[in-house]
Amino acid sequence: MIFFVDENTANYCLPVAISGLGDNFLVVDIKAGEEYKNLETTQNLWDILLSNEIDRNAILINLGGGTVSDIGGFVASTYKRGIRFINVPTTLMSQIDASIGGKTGINYGGIKNIIGTIKEPEAIFVFPNFILTQDLRELTSGFSEMIKHALLKGGSLWKRTKEITDFNINKIKSLIGENIAVKFDFVSKDLYDKNIRHALNFGHTVGHAIESCRLTKGQKLLHGEAVAIGMVIESVIAVRRGILKRKVLQEIRDYIALFFDLPKIDNLDDIIGNMKNDKKNRNGKIRFTLLEDIGHYVLDVEVKVHEIYDAIAEYNLSYKSL
Ligand SMILES: NC(=O)c1ccc[n+]([C@@H]2O[C@H](COP(=O)([O-])OP(=O)(O)OC[C@H]3O[C@@H](n4cnc5c(N)ncnc54)[C@H](O)[C@@H]3O)[C@@H](O)[C@H]2O)c1
Ligand SMILES: [Zn+2]
Known part of the structure; x- marks a missing residue:
């Protein structure tokens, strides 16, 4: 052993x-x-x-x-x-x-x-x-994936997750079992990541690219911190496409901002270049899981490069008012 x-x-x-x-x-x-x-x-x-x-x-x-x-x-x-x-x-x-x-x-x-x-x-x-x-920064990073699960699942899980507004470790621990079940449910239906498991990519197409670029530059951002930013930017893309209501974006952003910095994103060319190498792409197209509402999502949406630039530009404007 x-x-x-x-x-x-x-x-x-x-x-x-x-x-x-x-x-x-x-x-x-x-x-x-x-x-x-x-x-x-x-x-x-x-x-x-x-x-x-x-x-x-x-x-x-x-x-x-x-x-x-x-x-x-x-x-x-x-x-x-x-x-x-x-x-x-x-x-x-x-x-x-x-x-x-x-x-x-x-x-x-x-x-x-x-x-x-x-x-x-x-x-x-x-x-x-x-x-x-665990130290608080690492714990908070993990909480980002809990927020992701709650946004995908919606309903009571989102409601109970939102009741956590500071780091009450007992409340977080009480949601671990249900979060394992959310992940396991997607995985057991699609181990090889061909369809429904793609839902778990929410926040990760943008998040991974930001994380990789920061890692290369030595400005370390934790995985969950990058995913938190990714979930907000990908929700901006969904709003700009007209599939997510702006007030839902506001709700998501306000909740995420309780726990995470939502910093201005620079070096867009590097970030988008990195996204083009994402494992989730097919035929060179950048694909996203986008929210239509809390608890509802669409898989494998092809998003054009200019939409990503525009969404990050919009996110960069709104970050100042948070
Ligand atoms: N394979 C997957 O499906 C999947 C999913 C999500 C994330 N990830 C990967 O997971 C990594 C992030 O994982 P993580 O957040 O667990 O980070 P980590 O494993 O890097 O741990 C973070 C820090 O916490 C310390 N640590 C670990 N357990 C501790 C404990 N009980 N008490 C005190 N300190 C402790 C570690 O030494 C480290 O310094 C990323 O590389 C990400 O890509 C993989
Ligand atoms: Zn992740």
């Missing part, structure tokens, strides 16, 4: 995870942070598995946030053509999203998650109390 951990999960979570396990396991440290979710780290991990003579019957446990499960899942699914792995997510983001659904991967050539596999873990064990030691 091999545990992949990072410096924080080694400290806060590993003692809990290994209690009662004896000493027949190997612990491998991965450097914490998105900037290490790359090929070099992957090669180091392959080397460590090889030098420890890890065979195909081994089981790998990814004890960490989305960075550890993305890279750990990728290493497990490629090493000796695939060994079994279990995810034990330790951040809010990974408990409700990243650990579920089998998407593994690394960043490459300045593009987020562009190299990877789809391989489901053998099991996912969620201990909500692990998130108690």
Whole structure:
């Protein structure tokens, strides 16, 4: 049994995870942070598995946030053509999203998650109390995906999510189970991401591009922070197309702004260039999941480059009044 951990999960979570396990396991440290979710780290991990003579019957446990499960899942699914792995997510983001659904991967050539596999873990064990030691900025980043789930699902989930107006950890923990169910529902209908799972891309077409561009420039924005901006800009696109009411955009933006900075977006050429390389594109067209209302969305909408420029320009005007 091999545990992949990072410096924080080694400290806060590993003692809990290994209690009662004896000493027949190997612990491998991965450097914490998105900037290490790359090929070099992957090669180091392959080397460590090889030098420890890890065979195909081994089981790998990814004890960490989305960075550890993305890279750990990728290493497990490629090493000796695939060994079994279990995810034990330790951040809010990974408990409700990243650990579920089998998407593994690394960043490459300045593009987020562009190299990877789809391989489901053998099991996912969620201990909500692990998130108690997360720092507030990381926790808030994970909350962005909760907002996304609530916007896609609508109804009572949106209503109860909106009741959270500050970081009440108990209220957040009480919604973890339902958020897992939302993600799992999409994934179980469409593991290979051919149709309905595309709904989960809401906020991510723009969000990933902003995140990648910031990463390349060393101005790190967390995944959830970029997705929060992406959800607002993609809702502006929907309003400009006439499919979403402006007052719903206002409701979404006002709620997101309670938790996230909505900074001015510059370098539009880079961001749109990055979007053109998005894995979600088909035949070179940039496609979005757009909201028609809270709880209602349309998949795979082709959006023209000039519409994206115009929407970001509109977002940049309105950010000042927030
Ligand atoms: N595969 C997917 O479906 C999917 C979905 C969403 C996000 N992601 C990926 O997940 C990553 C983001 O995940 P994340 O937000 O979990 O970030 P992360 O894994 O980088 O963790 C964030 C920070 O929190 C620390 N940490 C982890 N658990 C902790 C704990 N219990 N207590 C204290 N500190 C702790 C980590 O060491 C790190 O410094 C991104 O790379 C994103 O692309 C993947
Ligand atoms: Zn995401």
